[in-house]
Amino acid sequence: MTTxxxxxxxxxxxxxxxxxxxxxxxSPMLLWLxxxxxxxxxILFVYSxxxxxxxxxxxxxxxxxxYARIADPVYLNILVRSLWYAGLxxxxxxxxxxxxxxxxxxxxVQRRSWLLLTVMIPFWISFLLRTYAWISLLKAEGxxxxxxxxxxAIATPLDILYTPTAVMIGLVYTYLPxxxxxxxxxxxxxxxxxxxxxxxxGANPVRTLAHVIFPLTKPGxxxxxxxxxxxxxxxxxxxxxxGGARVPMIGNVIQNQFGQARDWPFGAALGITFxxxxxxxxxxxxxxxxxxx
Amino acid sequence: xxxxxxxxAAATALVAVAQLHAAKELNLFGWSEYVPQAVLDKxxxxxxxxxxxxxxxxxxxMLSKLLGGASAYDLIQPTDYVIEALRAKGKLEAIDFKNVPxxxxxxxxxxxxxxxxxQKYSVPxxxxxxxxVVNTEKIKEPITGLDDVFSGKYASRIVTLNDNxxxxxxxxxxxxxxxxxxxxxxxxxxxxVLAKWLPQIKLYDSDSPKTALLNGDVDVGVVxxxxxxxxxxxxxxxxxxxxxxxxxxxxxxxAIPKGAPHKAAAEQFINFILRPEISALISEAFPYxxxxxxxxxxxxxxxxxxxxxxxxxxxxxxxxxxxKAASVVDKLITDLKGGS
Numbered sequence: 001m002t003t004x005x006x007x008x009x010x011x012x013x014x015x016x017x018x019x020x021x022x023x024x025x026x027s028p029m030l031l032w033l034x035x036x037x038x039x040x041x042x043i044l045f046v047y048s049x050x051x052x053x054x055x056x057x058x059x060x061x062x063x064x065x066x067y068a069r070i071a072d073p074v075y076l077n078i079l080v081r082s083l084w085y086a087g088l089x090x091x092x093x094x095x096x097x098x099x100x101x102x103x104x105x106x107x108x109v110q111r112r113s114w115l116l117l118t119v120m121i122p123f124w125i126s127f128l129l130r131t132y133a134w135i136s137l138l139k140a141e142g143x144x145x146x147x148x149x150x151x152x153a154i155a156t157p158l159d160i161l162y163t164p165t166a167v168m169i170g171l172v173y174t175y176l177p178x179x180x181x182x183x184x185x186x187x188x189x190x191x192x193x194x195x196x197x198x199x200x201x202g203a204n205p206v207r208t209l210a211h212v213i214f215p216l217t218k219p220g221x222x223x224x225x226x227x228x229x230x231x232x233x234x235x236x237x238x239x240x241x242x243g244g245a246r247v248p249m250i251g252n253v254i255q256n257q258f259g260q261a262r263d264w265p266f267g268a269a270l271g272i273t274f275x276x277x278x279x280x281x282x283x284x285x286x287x288x289x290x291x292x293x
Numbered sequence: 294x295x296x297x298x299x300x301x302a303a304a305t306a307l308v309a310v311a312q313l314h315a316a317k318e319l320n321l322f323g324w325s326e327y328v329p330q331a332v333l334d335k336x337x338x339x340x341x342x343x344x345x346x347x348x349x350x351x352x353x354x355m356l357s358k359l360l361g362g363a364s365a366y367d368l369i370q371p372t373d374y375v376i377e378a379l380r381a382k383g384k385l386e387a388i389d390f391k392n393v394p395x396x397x398x399x400x401x402x403x404x405x406x407x408x409x410x411x412q413k414y415s416v417p418x419x420x421x422x423x424x425x426v427v428n429t430e431k432i433k434e435p436i437t438g439l440d441d442v443f444s445g446k447y448a449s450r451i452v453t454l455n456d457n458x459x460x461x462x463x464x465x466x467x468x469x470x471x472x473x474x475x476x477x478x479x480x481x482x483x484x485x486v487l488a489k490w491l492p493q494i495k496l497y498d499s500d501s502p503k504t505a506l507l508n509g510d511v512d513v514g515v516v517x518x519x520x521x522x523x524x525x526x527x528x529x530x531x532x533x534x535x536x537x538x539x540x541x542x543x544x545x546x547x548a549i550p551k552g553a554p555h556k557a558a559a560e561q562f563i564n565f566i567l568r569p570e571i572s573a574l575i576s577e578a579f580p581y582x583x584x585x586x587x588x589x590x591x592x593x594x595x596x597x598x599x600x601x602x603x604x605x606x607x608x609x610x611x612x613x614x615x616x617k618a619a620s621v622v623d624k625l626i627t628d629l630k631g632g633s
Contacts, residue, residue, distance in 0.1 A: 017608050030402075052617070052620075053379070053617075054378060054382070054614070054616035054617060055356065055360065055378055055379070055382055055617075056353070056356060056360075057360055069624075072624075072626040074624060074631060075627075077631050078627070078631050081631070139508045139509070139510050140508070140509050140510050141508060141509040142508075147530060155342075159449075162328070162495050162496040162505075162510065172437070240455075244464060244495060244496025244497060244505075244578065245379075245455045245497040245498065245630075246494065246495075246496060246630065247498065247630065247631070248627055248631055253627060256623065257623075259351065259353055259354070259618060260351070260353055260457065260623070261457075261620060261623040262353050262356065262357075262619065263619075263623070266620070267466050
C-alpha cells in the first residue's frame, strides 16, 4: 500500500504493483477470466484424461487413449485441412481487406465514419441469419444463379452451394471485418509526412508501400491475421450449413463429440490440443509483432 | 409481536399454496415441434395440472441434460434405443399401467419390442421410418431401394441425414448384415460400400433435409418420414418409398425418469395422450405414424393416404443400443467424409 506523500513516488510504486484500488478495479476481469476461461479449461483438461461409459457419461478413470486417438491420421488430416482453409481465408481476407482498410483510414473524416459503419452493420444481424441468407442467395434456383443465367454468364444453374467454394465464401464473408478493423486502426495512425518524405527522397510508390506503409501498419496486420486465423480454424456452423456437412473441419469433429457421438473425453482432448496450438501460434505472432514494432 | 405472528401465518399460507401448486405441475421434456400447444392446454383445463414443456432437438441433447441432473423432469420422450440404454442403467421409473387404462389403444405392433420387452418403462408416442424421398418431376425412373439411390446416376443430387449410425445401417442392409451387430467385421464390410456412396451425397442435413429438396438443390433424399410427409403435403411430386432392402422403424416413447417428482401427474398425462381424439389431434399437427389404433380410425382418408405417414410394408427394424461402438462408427464416417 502506498501512503507516501510524494505523488511521483506514489505513481512509481503503483506502476510496479497494483494497490487495493487497482486490484478492485481488476477484480471483475479476473473473476470473469477465472470463472469462464480458467475453470472450464481446467475441467476440459481433467475430462481429456477420462473415459466414457455406454450412456456417454464421463467416467473418472485415467487414460491416455484420447490423446493417442488424435494422432490417428484421420484426425491429423482433418486438422491439416482446417489449417489450410483457415490459412486461405486469412490470405483472402488480407488481400481484400488491406486496401479497403487503408482506403477507409485515408478518407476524409466525414466519409470515414460512414464507411466504417458499412463494415459494422452486418454485426447487427445474427450470424446464423446471415448464413441462411447466403444459402438462399446461392441455391441453384436462387437469385444469383438466375441473374447469371439471364446475363448468359453461365449455361446451367449455379452449382456452388454445398461445395468447398461455398465454405470459403462463408468464411471470408464472416471474418473480413475482423481483418479490416485492426488494419484500419493502424493505418489511421500512420503519419502522412513519413509517406511524403519517402516520396520526396525518391522512393517510388511500390517501394514506399513496401518499406514505409507496410512496416508501419504491421501491428494491425498481425492483429487481423490472428483475429481471422484463430476463429476460422474452429468454425463449424459455416461448414455444416453452407458446406452441407460434407467436409468435416476440426470444429465439426469437436462439436460432434459433445453432440451426436457423446464422447466428451475425446472432444475435450481435441479441445486441449487445439488450445495448445493456439497458444503456440499466438506466441509466435505476438513475438514477431513485438520485435518488428 | 402480533404483526410478526400475522406475517408468519401469511408465510405458512404461502408455502402451503406453493406446495399445492407444486403438486399440480408436470415437467415435460420433449422433442421440439412434437406436442401441440392445444393438447397441453386441454390437459391443463381438464386436470388443473400446469405443464412446463421444455424441448430438445436430439436424443443426445436430452441425455446430456437429464444425466447432468440440471432439472427434475417428470416425463421424457426418448427414441427406442435410448429407452433401452436408460433402462439398462436403471434411469427409468416403471410405469404403473393401472393408471394408464388407455394403453389398450396402442397397436400390438408397437408393444413388447426389444427395447422394452416387458413393456414396463415406456409408452409409444409416435413412430416413423427412414426412407427415400424422390422428386418425381426430376427423376422419372422408378426408385425402389438404396441401391437405386446410390447407383451413381444421381451423384451430387442426393441429400441424406447427417447421422453416422443411419449411414452405416443403410450400407449394412444392402449387405444383408444384422444392423444391430456393429462389430469390427461388419464395419470392415460396410466400409467399401460407404466409400462408394458418400462422395455421391451433395449434403448431409438431419435438421431440415426438406429444404434442399424444396429448393431444387437435390432430387432425392434418404430422410425421416416426417420430413417426407411434410414435403408430400406441400407438393405431391415428392414420393416416399421405403427401401426394398428394409427400413429403420423408430418409435419415440413417453417414459418417466428415475426420481421424477410428479409421477402420478406423468401417468395421468400419458393416459390423456392415449385418448383417441387427443392422439388424432397430435397426428393432425405432426404427420408421423400414429401407433394408436383407435386414433387412426378418426383420421381423414387424406391423412391416411400420405405414404410417408402410413407407408406400405417392408422389412422394418428398430435400432438397439450399441453402447461404446458409437465411437467406432463416428470415426468411420469422419474418416470417409474426410477422405472425400
